[in-house]
Amino acid sequence: MIVDEARLAPLRDADGLCRVSRPPPLGGPRRYADVPGAVWPAPPPPTLFEGALTPTPSEEAFPQMRATPAGRGRTILVLGFLDRVPPLPPGRRWLALEHVCGGLACRQVPMIATPLTPRPAMQAAFDRLAAETEAAAAGRFFDARSAPEAARRCLAQIAGLGFSCGPSAMERLCEALYPLDATAEALERASEGAGDLAALLARAEAAPTLLVLAQNSD
Numbered sequence: 001m002i003v004d005e006a007r008l009a010p011l012r013d014a015d016g017l018c019r020v021s022r023p024p025p026l027g028g029p030r031r032y033a034d035v036p037g038a039v040w041p042a043p044p045p046p047t048l049f050e051g052a053l054t055p056t057p058s059e060e061a062f063p064q065m066r067a068t069p070a071g072r073g074r075t076i077l078v079l080g081f082l083d084r085v086p087p088l089p090p091g092r093r094w095l096a097l098e099h100v101c102g103g104l105a106c107r108q109v110p111m112i113a114t115p116l117t118p119r120p121a122m123q124a125a126f127d128r129l130a131a132e133t134e135a136a137a138a139g140r141f142f143d144a145r146s147a148p149e150a151a152r153r154c155l156a157q158i159a160g161l162g163f164s165c166g167p168s169a170m171e172r173l174c175e176a177l178y179p180l181d182a183t184a185e186a187l188e189r190a191s192e193g194a195g196d197l198a199a200l201l202a203r204a205e206a207a208p209t210l211l212v213l214a215q216n217s218d
Contacts (some may be wrong), residue, residue: 075130116194119192
């Protein structure tokens with residue numbers, strides 16, 4: 001599903017952000033004017049995908065990701081928001097996506113993302129990363145804790161390409177979803193023509209992530 005700022009603006013919180021994922025439970029107190037002094041647990045704010053937007057499966061948005069009788073599918077590089085979404089700059093194709101990953105766990109990860117054009121050498125490297133991680137740990141590469149050896153190998157490959165995967169990105173690491181810390185240097189190293197997106201990296205509370213998407217093995 002294609003999204004733009006006109007669609008997202010009415011869904012923003014007071015802080016100007018939209019939520020892709022839910023915050024931790026009991027996200028703060030809420031006072032009710034008709035019950036003086038009473039404080040109740042605040043219901044979590046709705047996310048974009050709870051009635052407002054219908055995400056497109058990533059394999060539909062990027063059919064080249066699917067394997068064919070001729071061979072493996074290609075990996076897809078996107079800059080994505082997995083938690084909160086700031087105002088989106090115009091001139092880019094922004095998509096509401098749901099990506100299936102995590103091997104047998106079939107995790108469904110929602111995001112607002114824009115596709116990037118990988119540098120040719122990086123496209124080949126990302127394809128190798130996905131091929132070598134496919135069905136890792138007998139399909140049980142659900143996250144870094146469930147398959148520590150697969151995660152270690154994956155992180156070594158990511159580091160070897162000149163990227164980092166910090167704690168926030170590491171939480172998302174699993175089969176078919178390879179997150180990279182989004183910095184101006186990483187954008188330049190990974191992709192062509194993405195300099196206009198560097199301004200999105202400045203807002204820490206709504207930071208994007210560079211994501212390499214691949215077809216899940218299950």
